[in-house]
Amino acid sequence: MSGEQELGITESKEHSPGEWYAEVVQKAGLADYAPMGGFIVTKPRGYAVWERIQNHLDGWFKETGVQNSYFPMFIPESFLEREKDIVEGFDPEVAWVTHGGHEELEERLAVRPTSESIIAPFMADWTRSHRDLPLRLNQWCSVVRWEATETKPFFRTKEFLWQEGHTAHTDEDGAWDETMTRLEQYKRLYEEVMAMPVMEGRKPEHDKFPGAHTTTTVEALMPDGKSVQGGTSHYLGTSFAEAFDITYADENEEDNVAHTTSWGLSWRAMGALIMTHSDDQGLVLPPAVAPTQVVIVPIWQEDTKDEVQEYAADLAVDLEDAGVRVELDDRDHRNPGFKYNEHELNGVPLRVEVGPHEVEDDEATLVHRPDGETETVSREGIGDTASEHLDTVHAKLYASAEETLEGEIREADSREEILGTIGQHGGYVKCGWCGDEDCEDPIKDAIAAEIVMVPLDRDEEPVHDECAICGDDAEETAYFAKSY
């Protein structure tokens, strides 16, 4: 059944990135398609990557005062309506529960598309005094949005896993600091854990989270030239707090309205990770998220089998003792070449080959997954050596992604140049922008590119004095790109 021809990747990342991505996800054992369109099954290797993303982020959240909690997965329709009344533009497509058991419900329940409308009333309830603030809640959960688009594992699915943070603060400074703390943690996750550079920015006014004062974003560039919104952190101002009555008594016992934030990162981050680093041999994972960091493949003939296997097993123990996630692939029924291909497909960052030569010389041969670079190293101190090589693999992945990003930010000062540059190269095009949504339309209509961000700093001078589209005075710099 699982013959070798089925194992390898057949699509090309360069020429058919969509098909290639789908093939890597399935063949590297990350996810499968569920029987219902729009849903996927996250397989053990995929889930293990997600767990590592979670663990890093969750640790940082907790170090910075966030408390995890869990709110119901259902939201009464009247609660969602309340949010719709408050928040212009909020009209999510949701899955509706209408029956419980054999009975029709009196009120329909939405499967949460996001939890503001069920969390905010409790935040109001728990906030009495200024001493109750800041209140920082987070939950890791799944949410459902009934969008009828083609399924792309981790990028576009009706159900997806994410975390959503919701916080309340006494004033704007506190809430704004919070917004930026989470944005920086998302950036750190991409850079330190996922080996991906990202750009920080704001969403333009017309593309903010409904009801938000400011939506900040980290944007990651994919190899096909499209931008991925990698995580968003919203400063909500007082709009949600006013609507849901999140108020507190200050030190003078006077009532004040809190300032709130929300911030979220989904398994789309994992999709971006897979797409960025992987290649035509399959999955490539940075060591920090790789379930297996090092695989040891013993190479032997009958007459050297015992000594090689023993040596390999000892090496595995040393690596494990050094805190490396190591797997010894001592399967008898597979040859080394098959094993190489399989572990490359599965994205193991570092391969250790040991044969009779290595045993004789007290050495090990290390092979880096991303580029095949090979080095024979001393057996002594193999734990430290392997850790250094894993750091090198991370650095290589980051450097490669950074190089791509740096070459893909271009300037333009006319509509034609924007269209031409994105049409030809993809990537980001920055230009002066008057701030009017109407000036995005011709680009959107022509090539489906949009303003994915503007600079975080509202006072930053625009790159050009004039709006590249209408020629009016430019208010800020717009970053146009196609996006996922």
Place this chain on the structure above:
Amino acid sequence: MSGEQELGITESKEHSPGEWYAEVVQKAGLADYAPMGGFIVTKPRGYAVWERIQNHLDGWFKETGVQNSYFPMFIPESFLEREKDIVEGFDPEVAWVTHGGHEELEERLAVRPTSESIIAPFMADWTRSHRDLPLRLNQWCSVVRWEATETKPFFRTKEFLWQEGHTAHTDEDGAWDETMTRLEQYKRLYEEVMAMPVMEGRKPEHDKFPGAHTTTTVEALMPDGKSVQGGTSHYLGTSFAEAFDITYADENEEDNVAHTTSWGLSWRAMGALIMTHSDDQGLVLPPAVAPTQVVIVPIWQEDTKDEVQEYAADLAVDLEDAGVRVELDDRDHRNPGFKYNEHELNGVPLRVEVGPHEVEDDEATLVHRPDGETETVSREGIGDTASEHLDTVHAKLYASAEETLEGEIREADSREEILGTIGQHGGYVKCGWCGDEDCEDPIKDAIAAEIVMVPLDRDEEPVHDECAICGDDAEETAYFAKSY
């Protein structure tokens, strides 16, 4: 608003255990009621306890070959129907999603009540050869069962958090070992982490998980004399594998049917924990699950404030360095008495009091939450000392629960004696049983007690030769109890 009279527990554990439990859950900040009946909000302190339960169990699962994964929260009606056809007695009351966005769905989707019917087809798909086995999957998720009963946080809620493990093996021995491995891990969780003794047993044939060959259980006795099913581990035989076509090619390339298991533990474990150890002062938590293990309360007058606060802060650093989860309660606007009450309510296992005397003598006064035992100890080595005292607190909690359990297993050899003993004392009554469900009915009808378990070992001689109800030959020992 948050006056002191609101803080304390007003109900009595002994006299009104139901009201007392509800009050502890709310006032200790574990959970709140959601606006929809049957749903709760798990607050940070409650969720932190659940996370610690998860972390222990998840670590043990992974050490023993389990891989986490994530399957869709929705199950098409036809999939559930398929399970109904196979498994007599499987007819869960579920929440039905009938609409996505503004469209009615072609097929209704159940919000998962348990995931056998969506996981098993994938297990079939992923199992080709004997080399693919054992396949051990687990997911941590929430499930929904539309049962219309009174809400009791963590015990009875329509949505609840749990883990569900699903495994496939080549033969009965492997599957049976798996079943027992998980049961032992549940037992270990209760004993080592939650400081609760449990009894291991089997569910009687008529109360097995539908479709299972054997359902094993850990049962915990609550202070009100009722038994809680604390976790179940099912050996499913080949019934699910046959129905869902989970087959594999053995070493001779011949097709075989796999043997499967499933096992689950829900946040009901947390409910049992709260109910077992807590008291009329509020929550009591074993140190292994307590979000804060040690709270330091400085006691000072104006003239000693600086030295006491400095000393307390240094102590906190020492304890933190020793790996203790410590909180320094240096709030100025609360007096020590208020703080004692609050931390007792919130279940902090160990309180450290430091005042001018402690500073002068280089000491600290430790107070155990469960029984108020107080000891003044040397400042030197406070990290080790505190850890020892935390171990003692765990041991005290365990010993107390064990003493209760041991006194609450009684024997009876007639229907009247069963009724009288449970009626008077609660707890477990063991007796000879013929194995016929009909002999459970008169007990169930009279006092709502049932056979919560029989011994694990099928060959164990029954405690009496005759069935206590009908007088026929006894096949095994039945443990009768009221249950949650």
